[in-house]
Amino acid sequence: MMLRSICLFIAIFVSGFSGLAQIVTTTQAPGRQMPEQKVVLLRNARVIDGTGAAPREHVSLLLRDGKIEQIGGAEMVAPAGAQVRDLIGKTVLPGLISAHSHLGLIVDDAESSASGYTRENVTAQLKQYERYGVTAILSLGLNRDLVFVLRDEQQAGRLGGASIFTAGRGIGVPEGAPPLPAATDQIFRPASVKEARSDVDEMAAQRVDIIKIWVDKLHGNVPEMAPGIYKAVIDEAHKRHVRVAAHVYSLDDAKQLVADGVDVLAHSVRDQLVDDAFVRSMKQHNVWYVPTFTVDESAYIYAENPAFMKTPFFQQAAGPKLMAKFGVPGYAEKIKQDPQTAQHQKDFEIAQQNLKKLFDAGVRVGFGTDSGALPGRIPGFAEHHELVLMVRAGLSPLQAITAATGENAKLLHASDRGTIAVGERADLLVLDADPLVDIGNTQRIFAVYHDGHNIIDLPSRAK
Ligand SMILES: [Zn+2]
Missing domain, CATH: 2.30.40.10 (Urease, subunit C, domain 1)
Structure with a gap:
């Protein structure tokens, strides 16, 4: 002492x-x-x-x-x-709050792995967020049940790192989204409405902070969650006083989800510009919108060798193994030639315009990055960079900071912080x-x- x-x-x-x-x-x-x-x-x-x-x-x-x-x-x-x-x-x-991050999906800061959800790895990531001033995160799905043990330890004051809020496993689609390597005890992929309702019940009993669903056909490459499934999930969750956050990409899906009672859109709408009917519906239903610009920008920005990559602030968050990947000869060329790169750039452009329109119209805007989902979405750094991107999209610095603090605490129903x-x-x-x-x-x-x-x-x- x-x-x-x-x-x-x-x-x-x-x-x-x-x-x-x-x-x-x-x-x-x-x-x-x-x-x-x-x-x-x-x-x-x-x-x-x-x-x-x-x-x-x-x-x-x-x-x-x-x-x-x-x-x-x-x-x-x-x-x-x-x-x-x-x-x-x-x-x-x-302290910053991320309402869309992930834990335990990356090993050695550089590789996606289905075996990364260990106490050691998750704890190290929580500490990295905390060092970077991100004092609370919502781990939005793909969590092993270990997350509840760690949350209990934090609440008892026995474990440091960013405060955990969690969606537990979350509900994906058989053979569909999310397309990440995940162990079977990290996600539910219900095949029927009955299974979906029982998955919600199990997570509600674990006191998840929110239920996560993935509604995205990934450019037509995989089967999408049927509206009947997500309607049942939303209904069951609301019966148990738990809200639902949706991974979303297209405007049509976003409209249907909002009409069906979803509480949070956990990504930007990116396939087209949002229309006035969507804006009205978002406001009428009081739905939160979390832009996560990092998702698309991180897919290609490192190939452009931006100035921030030279800062210790970035390099310490990325870690030596990820820095080495960025430095491999041919890395930049490979990204530039990847057909997905043009798609990400287009999606990011649309996302920026949509945020500005929704924000100015008075839609409730939260803050998240999807950090930790893939190696380029770097815990701690991503949150600071996301603020920069939100300002580039037209928010003032004060507005971006408010989204990441006071507003995000409201999104999380965390009245003791923000x-x-x-x-x-x-x-x-x-x-x-x-x-x-x-x-x-x-x-x-x-x-x-x-x-x-x-x-x-x-x-x-x-x-
Ligand atoms: Zn995510």
Whole structure:
């Protein structure tokens, strides 16, 4: 206990007084993941509170027992024994939340595998999200039942990493979507309405946060989920007070799903521009829309060797094996010649226009990336990059940040997080520069607080 306190003090001292310093990680006693709770005063920061309100200057936050206890001005007095961290010039926002990510589908950061859903691998991915300031994720299907064990351990304070929300296994199609390698205990593929209802019941009993379905014929290559199946899934889920999120691609499927009561569209509509009837229907049914631009952009962008690939922020998230894959001679040429690349580029273009139209019309927009589903959708990095892409699509930086924080907490029905308010969990992303000036500044991470603990910082920060 004494040793831990001293190390934590050194960590704060080092990070507080030297901009280039490596951040010392606190030592932890074996068998215990979390350091002792501390009272922390974060003083004199610019605060973006996640509600969409304009930023406030010279704000101080008092954190105690994992929660925000008090919010005040620069003059706030630290209680006896509190750690004080002066954040003048820094910007604090709520920890990011991804409402569409996956766990345990990638091994060694570089390969899809049906055997990747292990405690070790999933825990490492949760920690990567957390280091990057993504303090909660919704793992939207393809989870082994291990996910419920890990969620319980987190809630008991015995396991770190981004807070898990989960759709459990989810409901796909026999011989159809999702086309990912998955073990049989990672997904249901019901052949009948009766089976589908029983799969929903099983997941509801496991207290999933949402039910996931895949409705996509993958450009005509596979059988699609029959409307009779998804109608039954939605009906059964709603009877059990669980909502339903759909993987979707086409406008026609999206329209039918919305008419049939789906709660979340977990991807952009990408086959065509949305029309006014769809916009009206989305609003009337109060359906969430999660754009996940990363899905299409990540399929080809690395072949273009963009500047961000040279940053430690990117490279540390990608890991050496994925970086090596990008560096293989002929990689760029292979991607450029892949007939799917033009399709992804077209889909991404349509997705951007659709987001702008839906957002401006007042449709509820959430935030997700599909990170972790395929190797190029890189946990932690993808979320920061998605913010950049949302701004390119026409949202303001504040609007994009609000989608990823306060709005996403509403999407998840997680009323204890997502905004900076008294009583909320102390999940905070502290930045060296203002993201409202340049959304890319969310990547200049100074510190991450999760449940009031300082998690970070990145071993060497991109400066
Ligand atoms: Zn997904």
